[in-house]
Amino acid sequence: MTNNALSELRDQLRAFAVEREWDKFHNPKNLAMALAGEAGELVAEFQWLSEEEAQGLSSEQLARVKAEASDVLLYLIRLADKLNFDLLDAAAEKLAQNRMKYPADLVRGSARKYSEY
Ligand SMILES: [Mg+2]
DSSP, X not given: OOOHHHHHHHHHHHHHHHHTTOGGGOOHHHHHHHHHHHHHHHHHTTTTOOHHHHHSOOHHHXXXXXXXXXXHHHHHHHHHHHXXXXXXXXXXXXXXXXXXXXXXXXXXXXXXXXXXX
16 A cells, blocks of 8 residues: 555554454454445435535535545455555556446446446
């Protein structure tokens, strides 16, 4: 992980778990499930809002969205750490794959899935 901010967060998460003796709970399955739960909490913040309301969140709503988005990121960092892969490298690789899968000239302005063109 070459990004200092991300590797610092990874190290802080390691310490956080060790200090609380929670490392024993942090297997990849549990972390993936916790991540999905936090993603659900993030989605719940937008549930039943109109598009307009979702784009004009109150400061209280935005604070809750920031907290849930952070929970998702922290579990994702922890999961990548436990599976010993570099999250930034993996994300860069996936973005490169997406560029190949969705050539801009073919998909511009369209929301179709890659299998539909
Ligand atoms: Mg949460």
